[in-house]
Amino acid sequence: MKSSKKHIAEYEFSIGLRLTHWIRAISIVVLSISGFYIAYVFVSPAITGEPINFMNAKWRAVHQVAGFILIGCFIFKTYLFFFDKQSHIERVSVKNVLSPKIWIEQIKYYLFLGKHPHIQGTYNPLQFASYIFFYIVLFVICLTGLILYVNVYHEGLGGLLYTPMRAIEAWMGGLANVRQIHHIAMWIIFIFMVVHIYMAIFNAIKGKDGAMDAIISGYKFPKEK
Template sequence: MKRNVEFEFSAGLRWTHWLRAIAIFVLTVTGFYLAYVFIAPESSDEPILFLNAKFRMWHEIAGFLLIAITLYKTYLFCLDGISSKERVSFVDFISPKIWFQQLKYYLFMGEHPHLKGVYNPLQFIAYVGLYAMIFIISLTGLILYVNCYQGGGIGLFLYDYMRPIEAMMGGLAMVREIHHIVMWGILIFLPIHIYMAIFNSIMGKEGSLDAIFSGYKFLKHDPKH
């Protein structure tokens, strides 16, 4: 079968994908520590350990990195020319025919549908859900941040904007609870995402998993398309 390659993911999209994965990993480890201290430093008479402060520092660095990446990836999705195939995926998402064919494919009852965009309908709705969760966890994270650092800098700048949102959410304790619940939503998404990426790469034989590294995927030659 003749194959050719197609450029699918820009360098910006690929780099931010892996930086986001690193940020989520750091946020998960440090977040679990801040919620439940699972390690303690060796005893010392000197006030130099500050392990909780170090975990909090890395949590905040990774959090702001995640926010920056999300803003950049939103820009790519909305305005970047190379990423236009991501936007075209919405056409596949609203097509009942593509939905039906995609479900048949996942049930081993048919071939993969020909897509106009990068993502099939289930991928598209999953990514929309992921971005919604990232938005909520970033917003609640900023609310928690400004309550610790309202004395100056970005914490002081955001303080007056975050406080009304905190009140609408039911107070700081509820904000923290929402933050934790959404974290579990993201952690549930991740293994499903990895499994489906491997599934599509193996079943589709188009190197779709390789595309997030190289930017290119193989295309099966089909005279009808």
């Protein structure tokens, strides 16, 4: 027997959160492609006697611009989480993480052994924990990226950040270790993105509440209580 409950429109994500999500996603794609080129050159310019190609410099410039955009998104999203009124539904999600009962019910839901638990806020405990981990890794990759940046550019912003970044570089065991940590963080983000996309599609299909619509339009469509 079909349920008589209707779906209602519920505003979930603010325009600021949606913009940072998609700008961050595009930045990560650009950083991945340009980062692979910097680490493993897979395209070479036409051979010429004139110093006009500078392909490596162009890829590095693209990587740096995308990197600073990513840092900007990280800072703005952090601000939204703590101070944005609409982001209150994200902050409330912390309560779900502290409930062992909801953890168990959520895992059972993903294993097709039970119904989705009633949660507070917008994220279930697995989502919230994975997002916190993602932002920690994002912080690490931005930090190591800045360390690599100041080792090449010593004026302007590079000069301003040079001394603190060199101190952090020493704590990490040197520039070679920093570069290795940067690469490891990149692979962790790759894995997160694959799992994130899969779970977003899974929840959208199984939940049938327009969960994926929310990150585009801001609205999801749960059933009336």
